[in-house]
Amino acid sequence: MxxxxxxxxxxxxxxxxxxxxxxxxxxxxxxxxxxxxxxxxxxxxxxxxxxxxxxxxxxxxxxxxxxxxxxxxxxxxxxxxxxxxxxxxxxxxxWPLWPDVAPAVRAVAERHRVGLLSNVDDPLARRTRAHALVDPELVLTSQRLGAYKPDPEIYRAAARAVAPEPLVHVAASGRDVRGALEAGLATVRLVRPGHVLDAAGPRPPLEIEDAADLLAVLEEL
CATH class of the missing domain: 1.10.150 (DNA polymerase; domain 1)
Structure with a gap:
């Protein structure tokens, strides 16, 4: 996936x-x-x-x-x-990565292809430390997809871009969780300080508090 x-x-x-x-x-x-x-x-x-x-x-x-x-x-x-x-x-x-990010993303990348789904322009994505951890062909930006979060269209466009492979999105912010779920994507919420769910939005069925737990959740999927 x-x-x-x-x-x-x-x-x-x-x-x-x-x-x-x-x-x-x-x-x-x-x-x-x-x-x-x-x-x-x-x-x-x-x-x-x-x-x-x-x-x-x-x-x-x-x-x-x-x-x-x-x-x-x-x-x-x-x-x-x-x-x-x-x-x-x-x-x-x-800008620093969260401490649990690098080892967790590398572990996931041993089993699945990993990328970014973000509201940025391509050059800005390439500047980040996270860019080095993912497949550069799977850096799915608002510039590339022609839409912005939380519009469900950006998530649908991302799914079309990687089809026929299934897409799972790992989100932290409330608007990202809601947009992905409303677009019908399989979504895992990674809990981060300062981010709360949208009270009016759907509840994520999968939620983790440490990125190290992500691989196990993905294997269940």
Whole structure:
């Protein structure tokens, strides 16, 4: 089977990596806010905009709109948003994986083909540490599939892209779990700090708290 992972929730500790970037940026510019405050404000706008984003708008363009809105709310110079986003995207290469990721993904890759299913542009996916753990032919991005999570279409497009092999998606965020289940994908929820299920969405039948348990769950499937 094909096993895809969400890039910036299931595999990457994105809040830790992004907050470190914004903390350094705030220190250099003398901004009176924490890295977590800046990251959370940008991330909130980014997630909201992805709900209505449609191709051919790129993830970079969505992220720029989100960062501009976040800077405006925080009283930061919005004319810096473009340059700061470019630096933020470069910093993704240093964002840490969750501690259980590397050995678990390698173990799964010994039995199944593994990939990514993410709301990003291809170049950004290639910068991440997770990219080295998966089959580069199975990096299924919003740019490649022409849709954005949580729209069920991105999951259906991913399933079509790997057909006739069956697809299992490993998700952490509530919106990713809901989108995958509503699209009819076999879905495993990997519990991560800061991520809760959508209260109005379907409940995942399979749930693990450590990626090391994933291979056993996949064998049951």
């Amino acid at each position: 094909i096993v895809t992972f969400d890039l910036f929730s299931a595999l990457t500790d994105s809040r830790r990596g992004g907050s470190a970037f914004f903390a350094d940026l705030a220190a250099r510019h003398g901004w009176d806010l924490t890295g977590e405050q800046a990251y959370d404000r940008w991330d909130r706008h980014n997630k909201a905009l992805q709900r209505t984003a449609r191709a051919p708008e790129t993830f970079h363009e969505v992220s720029l709109r989100a960062l501009t809105a976040a800077y405006a709310e925080l009283g930061l110079p919005v004319d810096r948003a473009g340059a700061d986003l470019a630096a933020l995207e470069d910093s993704v290469a240093d």
